[in-house]
Amino acid sequence: MNARLLADTYPVLDQAALDLLFSEARTANAFTDEPVSPGQLRMIYELTKFGPTAFNNQPLRITYVSAGESRERLVAHLNENNKQKTLDAPMTAVLAFDAHWHDQLPAVFPHRPQLREGFVENLDLRYGIGRDNAHLQAGYFILAARALGLAAGPMTGFNKASLDADFFPDGSQRSILVANIGYAAEKACSETRLPRLPYEEAVTVL
Numbered sequence: 522m523n524a525r526l527l528a529d530t531y532p533v534l535d536q537a538a539l540d541l542l543f544s545e546a547r548t549a550n551a552f553t554d555e556p557v558s559p560g561q562l563r564m565i566y567e568l569t570k571f572g573p574t575a576f577n578n579q580p581l582r583i584t585y586v587s588a589g590e591s592r593e594r595l596v597a598h599l600n601e602n603n604k605q606k607t608l609d610a611p612m613t614a615v616l617a618f619d620a621h622w623h624d625q626l627p628a629v630f631p632h633r634p635q636l637r638e639g640f641v642e643n644l645d646l647r648y649g650i651g652r653d654n655a656h657l658q659a660g661y662f663i664l665a666a667r668a669l670g671l672a673a674g675p676m677t678g679f680n681k682a683s684l685d686a687d688f689f690p691d692g693s694q695r696s697i698l699v700a701n702i703g704y705a706a707e708k709a710c711s712e713t714r715l716p717r718l719p720y721e722e723a724v725t726v727l
Contacts (some may be wrong), residue, residue: 542667547710549672550606552703557612557671565665565702572661576636577629580622580651581658582694584615594687599699600678610674610701615684616662617694618655623647652697659698672705 533539540546562585570579586595592613596604607613619625623641627634640647663673676699684696 541670542664546667547672547705547714549674549701549703549705549709551706551709552610552672552674552701553706555611555704557703561669561671562612564669565662565671568665568668569658569661572658574654574657575650576626576633578622578626578650578654579629579658580618581655581662582617582619583662584617584688584694586613586615595684595699598680598684598687599676603676603678603699606674607676607699607701611703612701614662614700614702615688615696616655616659616698616700617685617689617696618648618651620648620651620693620695622651648695652695655697659700663700666700666702670704671702672709674701676700 534542566583569581569583574580586592588608588611592608595613595615596607599607623637626637626640630636640650659675663675666673677697679696679699681696684699685692685694689695
């Protein structure tokens with residue numbers, strides 16, 4: 522059953538919204554020259570922040586990298602096949618998790634502020650929860666960009682250690698994803714969508 526059939530059956534978002542966010546949305550590898558406005562960049566975050574995370578911890582940190590010297594610095598850390606499309610994109614975001622996200626718990630989880638203490642010395646647990654929930658928020662980030670009519674081109678093909686040493690030398694953030702964003706060019710995606718697993722193969726109901 523696809524999203525269109527679901528929309529005919531259940532009181533969900535209208536079909537245009539489902540298409541925009543899921544059914545017709547594609548990863549973009551090329552963009553038009555139209556810029557992404559500061560207001561759009563802010564709104565992407567304002568939507569992203571409302572997605573659920575463990576303890577409401579919100580570990581995702583976004584660094585928007587404009588064209589110019591900063592973009593060239595960033596591109597130096599990318600795999601070769603990701604370099605030119607990133608240079609050409611109107612905006613690029615480095616998505617990372619805050620290595621000290623636990624310090625925000627008294628503010629974002631005020632009814633149990635004492636939880637912070639359990640993460641002070643346990644780096645493996647803190648980094649694991651931070652990374653997992655930042656990946657979760659990265660999904661919200663992509664959907665937020667799509668909701669604003671933009672396309673996203675997320676990439677994991679980069680040297681995380683060298684990028685972090687360059688952009689976050691104090692160790693405060695750990696990168697998880699780089700994403701180009703903008704308005705998709707006419708031939709930004711392959712002509713055919715790659716296959717998706719059917720419900721019967723991907724879902725178990727116990």
